[in-house]
Amino acid sequence: MARIRDEHDGSRWSRLQRWLSEGDDPLDRDLIEAVDAPTPLPDAVPPVQPLKLWKVREEARRSHRIEKADRFLRILYVLSAVLVCAGIIGVLWLTTERLPSFGGVENPANNEVPAHYIEKGMEETGAVNIVAGMILDYRAFDTLGESNVLFVAACTVIILMRIRSGDPADRLAEDAGDGRYEPGEDSVLQVMAALIVPLVLVFGVYIVLNGHLSPGGGFSGGAVMGAALILYLNAYGSAKAGRFFTFRTFRTVSLVALSFYALSKAYSFFTGANELPSVITAGTPGRIFSAGLIPYLNIAVGLVVCCTMYALYTLFRKGDL
Amino acid sequence: MQTLMILLLSLVLFCVIAVAFTKNLLTAAVVFMVQSLALSVVWVLLESPDLAITEAAVGAGIDSLLLFAALKKIHAIDAAAEADAGTEETPAGEEAAHGPNP
Amino acid sequence: MTFEHIPEIAAVILFGVGFTLLLIDRNLIKKIIGFSMTDSGMYLYLAAKGYVAGRKAPIVENGVTDAAAYINPVPAGLVLTGIVVSVACTAVMLALTVRLYKRYRTLNIDEIANLARKEDG
Numbered sequence: 246m247a248r249i250r251d252e253h254d255g256s257r258w259s260r261l262q263r264w265l266s267e268g269d270d271p272l273d274r275d276l277i278e279a280v281d282a283p284t285p286l287p288d289a290v291p292p293v294q295p296l297k298l299w300k301v302r303e304e305a306r307r308s309h310r311i312e313k314a315d316r317f318l319r320i321l322y323v324l325s326a327v328l329v330c331a332g333i334i335g336v337l338w339l340t341t342e343r344l345p346s347f348g349g350v351e352n353p354a355n356n357e358v359p360a361h362y363i364e365k366g367m368e369e370t371g372a373v374n375i376v377a378g379m380i381l382d383y384r385a386f387d388t389l390g391e392s393n394v395l396f397v398a399a400c401t402v403i404i405l406m407r408i409r410s411g412d413p414a415d416r417l418a419e420d421a422g423d424g425r426y427e428p429g430e431d432s433v434l435q436v437m438a439a440l441i442v443p444l445v446l447v448f449g450v451y452i453v454l455n456g457h458l459s460p461g462g463g464f465s466g467g468a469v470m471g472a473a474l475i476l477y478l479n480a481y482g483s484a485k486a487g488r489f490f491t492f493r494t495f496r497t498v499s500l501v502a503l504s505f506y507a508l509s510k511a512y513s514f515f516t517g518a519n520e521l522p523s524v525i526t527a528g529t530p531g532r533i534f535s536a537g538l539i540p541y542l543n544i545a546v547g548l549v550v551c552c553t554m555y556a557l558y559t560l561f562r563k564g565d566l
Numbered sequence: 567m568q569t570l571m572i573l574l575l576s577l578v579l580f581c582v583i584a585v586a587f588t589k590n591l592l593t594a595a596v597v598f599m600v601q602s603l604a605l606s607v608v609w610v611l612l613e614s615p616d617l618a619i620t621e622a623a624v625g626a627g628i629d630s631l632l633l634f635a636a637l638k639k640i641h642a643i644d645a646a647a648e649a650d651a652g653t654e655e656t657p658a659g660e661e662a663a664h665g666p667n668p
Numbered sequence: 669m670t671f672e673h674i675p676e677i678a679a680v681i682l683f684g685v686g687f688t689l690l691l692i693d694r695n696l697i698k699k700i701i702g703f704s705m706t707d708s709g710m711y712l713y714l715a716a717k718g719y720v721a722g723r724k725a726p727i728v729e730n731g732v733t734d735a736a737a738y739i740n741p742v743p744a745g746l747v748l749t750g751i752v753v754s755v756a757c758t759a760v761m762l763a764l765t766v767r768l769y770k771r772y773r774t775l776n777i778d779e780i781a782n783l784a785r786k787e788d789g
Binding site for chain 1 (some may be wrong): 672673674676677680683684685687688692693701717718719721722726727728733734735737738740741742743745750751752756757759762763764766767772783
């Protein structure tokens with residue numbers, strides 16, 4: 246005689262049995278599970294292994310206790326997060342009440358240093374864009390440090406992502422996993438990429454070259470050029486992209502650009518500190534090849550940033566440059 | 567310009583709170599990209615065009631792209647391990663980016 | 669509660685929410701997103717410090733180099749450096765996350781700590 250399992254569970258006899266035996270119900274093993282045939286799971290989920298019925302009951306009871314504790318901790322967690330956030334924001338908001346007015350002229354930040362940068366900026370550096378003149382001439386050392394940080398970050402990511410496991414089977418599986426995302430012969434993407442990539446590259450080069458005349462500069466122009474190369478990689482696959490960008494390219498371009506930056510600024514520092522005349526002149530403001538070394542430094546920084554951004558993306562996608 | 571600034575800043579704050587409460591990692595990355603884009607327009611309103619271009623190219627471009635690439639890589643690792651263990655490889659329409667987190 | 673420091677208040681809220689995400693959320697990717705949002709908040713604050721009402725962007729127009737015609741360019745230079753350094757930090761953190769995931773197969777930092785402790789002890 247078959248009984249539905251849920252009816253059996255709720256009946257007094259079964260509850261008494263459970264209380265007596267504190268766990269296993271010996272009748273469970275004889276029950277027939279009278280439910281409909283289980284609906285077939287979609288292909289994405291692997292088939293569930295059938296467990297013994299008494300084990301299922303045990304798990305259900307234990308997990309109910311854990312669930313209650315879990316719910317309590319979850320509420321506590323959310324509450325503590327909200328309190329910490331409100332605390333930080335509250336304290337800082339109260340501090341902003343005491344700030345000098347937003348956009349006021351007599352702010353303590355507007356002292357003689359920005360006044361000097363604005364008034365003497367164009368005649369001393371030759372750059373029409375005062376911010377570019379500031380970061381690549383007055384404060385060029387900081388920009389060298391920043392390019393250095395980018396380079397070190399790229400080296401770190403190369404070290405981290407190029408570690409392969411020693412087991413050749415693992416390595417094959419990793420390559421297969423990365424290769425799942427290689428583009429096929431996607432004609433829409435390839436045609437559009439063939440139209441867009443040259444335009445974006447030219448736009449990036451324009452931003453880099455006009456860094457001292459209009460907003461932009463090495464960092465944004467380099468990022469735009471890197472984005473164009475990333476689009477090329479995504480459209481045509483790593484085999485074609487590997488023809489013009491390998492690890493050697495990255496190494497050469499980064500080293501040459503950073504060394505050029507360091508040497509030319511070292512020359513400027515040396516002649517400036519020892520009051521020697523230097524061969525670099527400010528030029529006529531408004532022309533592209535003016536402002537002393539700034540266009541060349543912009544090109545160096547732009548190349549470093551472009552190679553770094555492309556290398557970072559390729560490392561995440563392919564595991565190798 | 568005051569109302570435009572207030573609108574954009576409230577969009578930024580809304581995106582920030584949305585990132586904090588979402589569990590799907592792909593959604594968090596996309597909303598982060600939107601926040602970067604709105605911030606880039608705020609830089610223009612604060613009269614700093616250099617910052618606007620750099621934030622648009624680097625923040626909304628490369629930063630978000632690296633997040634997507636990392637999420638993809640994590641699923642690539644998942645698929646490689648499954649192929650290794652011998653179970654059936656899942657199609658690309660898997661439960662994308664439900665990162666294994668609570 | 670006055671509402672005149674609007675960008676600074678927004679920057680403070682960005683900082684607070686990003687810092688809470690970094691501190692409390694258990695998912696590694698959310699922590700990285702929180703770190704990036706904290707940085708964005710700080711840049712918004714710095715750029716708001718440089719803004720002077722009624723003046724234009726610091727690009728010399730028509731040869732006018734009067735200090736009273738342009739906003740303060742110094743915070744803009746600092747933030748420019750900061751944005752790029754923030755991207756570099758995010759890239760390194762994401763690489764570390766990918767390596768951790770390969771090793772422990774989870775993104776939950778509590779489980780990673782437990783597994784690491786079990787391996788050591």
